Amino acid sequence: MSTVALTEAHHGSAVGREWSGAAPKRIVTGYGFWIFILSDMVMFSAFFATYAVLQGQTAGGPTGHDLFDLRNVAIETAFLLASSFTCGLASIAADTRNKSGFQTAMAVTCAFGLGFLFLEGREFASLVIGGAGPSRSAFLSAFFTLVGCHGLHVSAGILWLLTIMAQVFTKGFRSDIRRRILCFALFWHALDIIWIAVFTVVYLLGSAA
Amino acid sequence: MSNGLEEADNAVDLAPGDEHAEGGVGLRVIGYLTGLGLAILLTATSFFIAGTDLVWQPSIPVALVVLAIAQMGVHLVFFLHITTGPDNTNNVLALAFGVLIVLLVMCGSLWIMANLNHNMMPMDQLMQMQR
Numbered sequence: 001m002s003t004v005a006l007t008e009a010h011h012g013s014a015v016g017r018e019w020s021g022a023a024p025k026r027i028v029t030g031y032g033f034w035i036f037i038l039s040d041m042v043m044f045s046a047f048f049a050t051y052a053v054l055q056g057q058t059a060g061g062p063t064g065h066d067l068f069d070l071r072n073v074a075i076e077t078a079f080l081l082a083s084s085f086t087c088g089l090a091s092i093a094a095d096t097r098n099k100s101g102f103q104t105a106m107a108v109t110c111a112f113g114l115g116f117l118f119l120e121g122r123e124f125a126s127l128v129i130g131g132a133g134p135s136r137s138a139f140l141s142a143f144f145t146l147v148g149c150h151g152l153h154v155s156a157g158i159l160w161l162l163t164i165m166a167q168v169f170t171k172g173f174r175s176d177i178r179r180r181i182l183c184f185a186l187f188w189h190a191l192d193i194i195w196i197a198v199f200t201v202v203y204l205l206g207s208a209a
Numbered sequence: 210m211s212n213g214l215e216e217a218d219n220a221v222d223l224a225p226g227d228e229h230a231e232g233g234v235g236l237r238v239i240g241y242l243t244g245l246g247l248a249i250l251l252t253a254t255s256f257f258i259a260g261t262d263l264v265w266q267p268s269i270p271v272a273l274v275v276l277a278i279a280q281m282g283v284h285l286v287f288f289l290h291i292t293t294g295p296d297n298t299n300n301v302l303a304l305a306f307g308v309l310i311v312l313l314v315m316c317g318s319l320w321i322m323a324n325l326n327h328n329m330m331p332m333d334q335l336m337q338m339q340r
Binding site (some may be wrong): 023026027029030031033034035038039041042045046048049050052053070074077078081084085088089091092096182185186189190192193196197199200201204205207208 | 249
């Protein structure tokens with residue numbers, strides 16, 4: 001059946017593209033995960049819209065200008081950016097089947113991610129202790145929802161990273177494991193893109209206003 | 210016939226995140242280093258602009274948004290390897306649809322809420338009516 005279609009395509013008119021079979025599994029998996037990431041970004045856009053609408057509703061409480069420590073945010077940004085870079089190095093190591101290089105790059109990525117989470121946790125704790133918790137005002141509710149949701153994504157990403165390190169350790173670079181590495185790298189880089197929006201919209205615009 | 214059709218015939222789709230195998234490890238590392246350098250440059254500019262008195266103040270929010278969008282582009286190209294090549298058409302189209310929805314959600318919410326806010330009766334009059 002398919003061979004008939006193939007030969008017809010060969011001898012028939014040159015309309016359209018030659019049928020070369022179904023796409024490889026790596027492309028199907030990567031594309032499906034790409035769709036998931038885009039839907040995740042749509043979810044974040046709703047949180048961003050909520051935050052932008054509620055930014056001024058401080059109920060007489062502290063504003064972003066009073067609360068945000070830009071030095072802390074700059075260090076968080078540097079950590080995430082560096083982790084994105086080492087995640088890229090891990091992808092290269094996976095493609096060249098370099099096991100020790102892969103594990104090292106992933107471990108460094110994990111360390112930067114944990115450093116980011118530590119700084120964010122410290123910031124959240126100091127806000128809550130200072131009486132600026134999520135229940136203080138609509139502005140702070142939106143702030144904790146948006147930034148906290150990104151933090152949850154990073155936490156989930158770190159757990160995923162650790163399981164992938166374990167899978168490569170026990171099973172090596174099998175093709176299914178390499179598809180998971182591809183998806184993880186997409187996820188981690190996408191988190192960095194969302195963080196760009198967070199530090200611009202929440203912190204830089206918030207402390208400028 | 211133009212080359213367009215032949216190109217499309219030879220193009221093999223790429224998974225999002227994948228890049229062409231040719232070039233070797235050195236070139237790929239240089240690609241990530243380029244992305245890192247550009248991202249650091251744009252981030253540093255953002256943080257500098259946010260706190261400076263050197264530029265006209267009302268231009269700062271616009272500059273920050275433009276810098277952020279530029280940096281997202283850098284990440285997409287150098288880290289996620291979303292390119293304009295024929296092997297990337299599916300990935301780019303999905304991205305374009307995602308961007309459309311994101312813009313609709315954000316701009317639509319802001320527009321509607323600003324409009325409602327504008328049309329709402331001032332709070333003190335509202336309180337008096339409820340007495």
